[in-house]
Amino acid sequence: MKKLINDPADVVSEALLGMEAAHPDRLRVDHENRIVYRKEAPRSGKVGLISGGGAGHEPMHGGFVGLGMLDAACAGEVFTSPVPDQMMAATKAVDAGAGVLHIVKNYTGDVMNFEMAAELAAADAGTEVLSVVTDDDVAVQDSLYTAGRRGVGVTVLLEKIVGAAAEEGRPLQEVADLAKRVNDNGRSMGMALTSCTVPAAGKPTFELAENEMEVGIGIHGEPGRHRLPLAPAKEIAAMLLDPVLGDLPYSKGDSVIAFMNGMGGTPLIELYLMYNEVAQLLDRAGITVARSLVGNYITSLEMAGCSITLLKVDDELVRLWDAPVNTPGLRWGA
Amino acid sequence: MGVDDFANWLRDLAKTLHENAAYLTELDSAIGDADHGSNMDRGFTAVVAVLDESSFESVDELLKKAGMTLVSKVGGASGPLYGTFFLRFGTALAGVEVTPASVGEALKAGVGGILARGKAELGDKTMYDAWAPALEAYDAAVAGGSDLAGALGAAAEAAAKGRDATTPLVARKGRASYLGERSAGHQDPGATSTTLLLESAARTLA
Numbered sequence: 001m002k003k004l005i006n007d008p009a010d011v012v013s014e015a016l017l018g019m020e021a022a023h024p025d026r027l028r029v030d031h032e033n034r035i036v037y038r039k040e041a042p043r044s045g046k047v048g049l050i051s052g053g054g055a056g057h058e059p060m061h062g063g064f065v066g067l068g069m070l071d072a073a074c075a076g077e078v079f080t081s082p083v084p085d086q087m088m089a090a091t092k093a094v095d096a097g098a099g100v101l102h103i104v105k106n107y108t109g110d111v112m113n114f115e116m117a118a119e120l121a122a123a124d125a126g127t128e129v130l131s132v133v134t135d136d137d138v139a140v141q142d143s144l145y146t147a148g149r150r151g152v153g154v155t156v157l158l159e160k161i162v163g164a165a166a167e168e169g170r171p172l173q174e175v176a177d178l179a180k181r182v183n184d185n186g187r188s189m190g191m192a193l194t195s196c197t198v199p200a201a202g203k204p205t206f207e208l209a210e211n212e213m214e215v216g217i218g219i220h221g222e223p224g225r226h227r228l229p230l231a232p233a234k235e236i237a238a239m240l241l242d243p244v245l246g247d248l249p250y251s252k253g254d255s256v257i258a259f260m261n262g263m264g265g266t267p268l269i270e271l272y273l274m275y276n277e278v279a280q281l282l283d284r285a286g287i288t289v290a291r292s293l294v295g296n297y298i299t300s301l302e303m304a305g306c307s308i309t310l311l312k313v314d315d316e317l318v319r320l321w322d323a324p325v326n327t328p329g330l331r332w333g334a
Numbered sequence: 335m336g337v338d339d340f341a342n343w344l345r346d347l348a349k350t351l352h353e354n355a356a357y358l359t360e361l362d363s364a365i366g367d368a369d370h371g372s373n374m375d376r377g378f379t380a381v382v383a384v385l386d387e388s389s390f391e392s393v394d395e396l397l398k399k400a401g402m403t404l405v406s407k408v409g410g411a412s413g414p415l416y417g418t419f420f421l422r423f424g425t426a427l428a429g430v431e432v433t434p435a436s437v438g439e440a441l442k443a444g445v446g447g448i449l450a451r452g453k454a455e456l457g458d459k460t461m462y463d464a465w466a467p468a469l470e471a472y473d474a475a476v477a478g479g480s481d482l483a484g485a486l487g488a489a490a491e492a493a494a495k496g497r498d499a500t501t502p503l504v505a506r507k508g509r510a511s512y513l514g515e516r517s518a519g520h521q522d523p524g525a526t527s528t529t530l531l532l533e534s535a536a537r538t539l540a
Binding site: 078079084109112113116139146147200206223 | 359363364365366368372373376405406407408409410412413414415451506507509510511512513514516
């Protein structure tokens with residue numbers, strides 16, 4: 001393992017110290033509970049937006065705390081969901097009387113811990129909590145007999161769009177309904193060229209030969225659905241986009257936000273190259289790209305690879321997407 | 335059989351999980367996200383710290399505190415699942431004499447908590463695949479007149495068989511389920527840590 005760290009056990013707490021030091025104007029951090037707060041939270045009359053999950057996906061979620069996105073983010077250990085104590089503390093702290101929405105990615109641990117936290121916050125402080133579970137990954141078959149699909153790239157788009165709606169002062173139920181609508185209209189698929197190394201484990205989670213790639217990976221270094229020979233970018237783009245397009249019937253004339261995400265170890269030159277392929281494929285399918293986002297936003301430590309997310313949008317969603325945002329990880333119009 | 339015996343069990347379990355942390359993480363790397371060993375180690379290290387700092391009047395108080403500590407320190411799926419197990423296990427032993435029969439009822443209550451949180455069924459390739467045969471073997475041993483150590487020994491043996499039987503299964507719960515067919519051929523890390531828990535209990539609650 002070759003990483004810029006001191007002790008594997010201190011990676012998350014030391015990164016949070018750095019984050020607070022780097023963004024004193026926008027963030028404050030509760031180091032004991034490992035919660036990143038928007039500096040001015042809670043804001044009277046505004047629904048509180050909280051997300052969280054294992055560390056290792058930076059800038060998600062701490063990097064999306066700020067104006068127009070989240071009020072707080074709870075950091076777990078690397079790839080391990082946070083605990084109910086953290087989420088309950090964050091929930092109570094950001095509740096300004098309008099209630100709190102939990103944005104949860106669909107992983108068993110995240111779902112269970114957030115459920116416990118919502119129960120505890122309601123019992124302890126009477127906080128009204130609703131939650132949305134993101135599950136946009138088409139690599140995973142959804143059925144009654146599985147944990148369901150993973151929540152991946154759509155979570156970033158959801159936090160931005162729903163963040164804008166909360167900023168407008170919309171009530172909790174409306175914000176939660178919007179969150180569900182965003183999730184229902186988004187689909188993602190990812191691939192990896194290399195594994196990441198979890199600091200506490202000290203070695204790569206899986207081994208890939210020079211001429212191999214994993215298709216259908218998630219964001220936790222878990223192996224993918226298939227191991228295939230490495231292919232040109234053009235073929236990989238089709239391999240990722242076809243199942244996305246096929247899953248949610250996007251039809252000719254539909255508008256989407258197209259999100260080409262890097263897994264942490266892929267340079268922007270390759271992400272833009274991949275975006276070019278995706279944009280051409282979408283054009284050929286008659287789908288209009290209303291807005292696009294290219295970069296490392298929901299990562300898997302230093303894993304090389306990418307994921308594509310499409311979110312079907314209407315004028316309202318585009319307007320909310322364009323609304324001002326000022327966070328360490330995403331900023332425009334503010 | 336009292337507070338000290340159960341505290342010894344938790345200490346022995348913490349030591350066992352520490353020694354097996356790399357092994358559990360290795361199993362988790364194959365089909366999950368490579369954190370089960372470090373998470374269990376972190377959780378039970380915290381439990382031992384609590385044992386060192388506090389004294390407990392009763393077995394149920396000790397076990398409930400261990401459960402709360404795991405929920406508060408571990409995260410992921412194993413925190414709520416093992417935490418809930420110890421909470422319910424302890425609650426069931428409140429005001430009750432520790433006997434093979436009462437521990438059997440408490441184990442059932444604990445595993446009921448795991449099922450309520452995790453919603454797993456037999457054959458999903460989870461820790462429940464070790465717990466289910468363990469409960470059955472425990473009851474059979476008690477019915478046959480076995481003492482606590484004997485019943486826990488039988489439970490641990492059955493758990494190990496259940497753990498081994500997870501290898502060919504395709505996972506239907508947790509992160510391993512995201513691999514679909516590719517999860518087959520790997521032993522489940524949760525069923526493995528459950529087996530370590532019962533083996534430790536059989537060793538120390540004698």
